[in-house]
Amino acid sequence: MRPTGLSMDVRTTAKRKVLISGASISGPALAYWLSRSGCAVTVVEKARTLRDGGYPIDIRGTAIEVVRRMGILPRLRDAHIDSRRCTFLNADGSELASVRPHIVAGSVEGQDLEVRRGDLATALHGKVRDDVEFLFGDSIDTLDQSGPAVDVTFHSGRRRTFDLVIGADGMHSATRESLFGPEERFHRYLGYCFAIFTMPNTFGLSRELMLWNAPGKAAALYAVGDNDELHAFLNFHRPRPPFDALRNPDAQRDLVATVFADAGWEVPGMVNAMRDADDLFFDTAGQIRMAHWSSSRVALVGDAAYAPSFLTGQGSSLALVGAYMLANALATHRDHTAAFAAYERDTREFVAMNQALVDNGAARLFPTTEQALEQRNTMLRALVTMPAAPVRPAHSALALPEFAPTP
Numbered sequence: 249m250r251p252t253g254l255s256m257d258v259r260t261t262a263k264r265k266v267l268i269s270g271a272s273i274s275g276p277a278l279a280y281w282l283s284r285s286g287c288a289v290t291v292v293e294k295a296r297t298l299r300d301g302g303y304p305i306d307i308r309g310t311a312i313e314v315v316r317r318m319g320i321l322p323r324l325r326d327a328h329i330d331s332r333r334c335t336f337l338n339a340d341g342s343e344l345a346s347v348r349p350h351i352v353a354g355s356v357e358g359q360d361l362e363v364r365r366g367d368l369a370t371a372l373h374g375k376v377r378d379d380v381e382f383l384f385g386d387s388i389d390t391l392d393q394s395g396p397a398v399d400v401t402f403h404s405g406r407r408r409t410f411d412l413v414i415g416a417d418g419m420h421s422a423t424r425e426s427l428f429g430p431e432e433r434f435h436r437y438l439g440y441c442f443a444i445f446t447m448p449n450t451f452g453l454s455r456e457l458m459l460w461n462a463p464g465k466a467a468a469l470y471a472v473g474d475n476d477e478l479h480a481f482l483n484f485h486r487p488r489p490p491f492d493a494l495r496n497p498d499a500q501r502d503l504v505a506t507v508f509a510d511a512g513w514e515v516p517g518m519v520n521a522m523r524d525a526d527d528l529f530f531d532t533a534g535q536i537r538m539a540h541w542s543s544s545r546v547a548l549v550g551d552a553a554y555a556p557s558f559l560t561g562q563g564s565s566l567a568l569v570g571a572y573m574l575a576n577a578l579a580t581h582r583d584h585t586a587a588f589a590a591y592e593r594d595t596r597e598f599v600a601m602n603q604a605l606v607d608n609g610a611a612r613l614f615p616t617t618e619q620a621l622e623q624r625n626t627m628l629r630a631l632v633t634m635p636a637a638p639v640r641p642a643h644s645a646l647a648l649p650e651f652a653p654t655p
């Protein structure tokens with residue numbers, strides 16, 4: 249983003265004007281709470297419409313309280329996927345163990361939720377679409393903070409001025425890059441690459457997950473509900489990120505096919521389906537770790553600031569909780585510098601605990617050596633007979649403050 253020479257003082261207007269970049273989870277959640285505290289909110293989203301991608305995400309612990317306070321908990325309970333079982337398979341396709349899914353996820357059965365990402369995004373958007381301005385099919389080109397506000401030039405050519413700008417634009421945030429520099433500075437690679445895509449459910453699977461493992465390789469088929477489509481997932485260990493493949497879909501397909509060339513079970517069919525898939529999503533598993541989440545009048549929320557990686561299953565929960573904490577800090581402090589400092593101070597420990605879930609062995613679902621796989625398998629056999637789930641304290645480690653009235 250290039251600096252521009254635009255300048256207009258918006259501090260004289262009564263309502264704080266806030267621009268949010270990104271309309272997935274953290275963006276609309278933040279828009280809801282900011283609009284409730286009297287801000288005039290605009291959300292810009294580069295996609296042309298609300299993205300309703302269906303892969304399942306979790307809402308757990310403290311994040312459940314956020315969606316309850318937003319009034320969307322009943323709707324999300326209706327959308328809860330409620331998978332029946334998670335079946336682990338050996339390299340030859342034989343069954344190793346079959347467990348209730350919450351046992352491996354560390355979720356609390358009957359309280360925590362798993363919903364399609366699109367269902368959560370649609371519920372959040374539904375709460376704000378009448379009160380918030382949405383600009384779909386556009387993005388921020390330049391941010392100029394040299395004046396008393398932030399002058400923004402959009403890709404479409406629009407020019408507007410805002411009191412604050414918030415980047416809710418995900419792991420590969422352009423807002424972060426424009427303010428803080430390239431992603432490599434903040435990206436902590438966790439040693440895995442993954443491909444996710446949909447394929448026909450020719451296996452008769454229903455509300456269940458099948459997970460196949462060999463050392464350093466995993467393949468999963470997830471039947472979300474009873475429909476005729478499966479979410480397919482191929483994950484593999486790679487000591488260094490495959491930079492060449494990251495921007496080249498053909499190279500991604502070739503890399504995955506090579507890695508899984510000798511794999512058993514249904515993996516050859518999955519690789520073929522991946523070749524034909526028009527919704528292939530390939531990425532590295534990694535976290536975003538930053539010393540600060542704001543710079544002057546611009547701040548970051550959700551994956552843009554502190555992506556924990558899918559290995560923790562906590563990305564959506566951090567996005568929801570982070571949005572609440574940021575909006576609450578802005579509602580408490582009229583001075584944005586004090587607000588951004590309070591947001592970081594009160595949220596950082598919760599983020600750190602959840603990001604550390606991977607350090608503490610959450611990636612054990614994807615062991616990289618024969619020995620680690622055997623250890624994991626021993627643990628899984630024990631889980632089959634466990635009476636209760638080992639709940640993860642990190643999920644509920646933050647007690648939400650009451651939402652502050654407008655200052």
Ligand SMILES: Cc1cc2nc3c(=O)[nH]c(=O)nc-3n(C[C@H](O)[C@H](O)[C@H](O)COP(=O)(O)OP(=O)(O)OC[C@H]3O[C@@H](n4cnc5c(N)ncnc54)[C@H](O)[C@@H]3O)c2cc1C
Nearest residue numbers: 270272273274294305306387417418550551558561563564
């Ligand atoms: C394959 C996969 C599986 C996952 N599984 C889980 C799981 O099981 N549990 C879980 O909790 N989480 C999971 N996650 C993570 C979860 O999806 C994210 O952590 C969560 O969505 C973060 O929300 P966010 O709104 O901060 O960012 P995102 O959901 O990434 O949304 C960013 C938004 O910004 C938009 N955008 C990007 N760039 C721009 C731009 N320049 N201008 C305007 N708009 C822009 C994007 O189109 C998108 O709408 C998974 C993620 C992936 C990829």
